[in-house]
Amino acid sequence: MKLQKPQTLILPPAGDYGEGRMMPHIVESIREDHVRVLHLLDILEQTGEGREERYATVKHELQGHMHGEEATLYRRMERVMQDEIEQSVRDHTGFREIFGRLDRMPPDRDAWLVHLRELQRRVWEHIEHEETVLEEALSVMDTPELYEMGDYFQQAKRAMIQMASGRHP
Numbered sequence: 001m002k003l004q005k006p007q008t009l010i011l012p013p014a015g016d017y018g019e020g021r022m023m024p025h026i027v028e029s030i031r032e033d034h035v036r037v038l039h040l041l042d043i044l045e046q047t048g049e050g051r052e053e054r055y056a057t058v059k060h061e062l063q064g065h066m067h068g069e070e071a072t073l074y075r076r077m078e079r080v081m082q083d084e085i086e087q088s089v090r091d092h093t094g095f096r097e098i099f100g101r102l103d104r105m106p107p108d109r110d111a112w113l114v115h116l117r118e119l120q121r122r123v124w125e126h127i128e129h130e131e132t133v134l135e136e137a138l139s140v141m142d143t144p145e146l147y148e149m150g151d152y153f154q155q156a157k158r159a160m161i162q163m164a165s166g167r168h169p
């Protein structure tokens with residue numbers, strides 16, 4: 001069965017967030033990340049060359065994204081939708097476990113690709129599910145909070161990416 005990618009992601013053109021705004025708020029940032037991560041996973045799955053480097057990029061992106069969400073969106077929304085957030089955290093834990101398996105295996109092995117496809121499928125499903133959290137976030141947060149949370153999200157994400165990739169600011 002061919003997997004269907006989430007249909008729910010609708011994005012404005014890059015750098016245009018309406019009303020002349022150049023900065024995204026938290027929901028816009030997260031949706032942009034989702035599109036980017038799905039794209040990076042697609043390329044990684046389809047391209048044999050440079051797989052190790054591509055894998056490191058996807059992993060760091062996703063690690064940063066998950067940490068950013070847990071430190072901001074999830075913390076804020078667990079008061080509002082506890083079950084959904086608990087499920088989302090379990091999904092993140094599952095991704096980290098798959099990264100652990102991928103890390104221990106040479107990327108040119110067939111088994112590596114099997115795990116990668118499993119990750120890809122679960123990330124698609126997670127992103128679809130997360131849309132309900134994002135929609136709810138848009139209704140419970142006012143505009144200043146969406147932007148403030150957007151800043152925190154970017155900071156937390158950057159800090160994690162720097163740590164995960166061994167880069168320092």
Ligand SMILES: [Fe+2]
Nearest residue numbers: 066069088130
């Ligand atoms: Fe997530």
Ligand SMILES: [Fe+2]
Nearest residue numbers: 030065069130
């Ligand atoms: Fe996400």
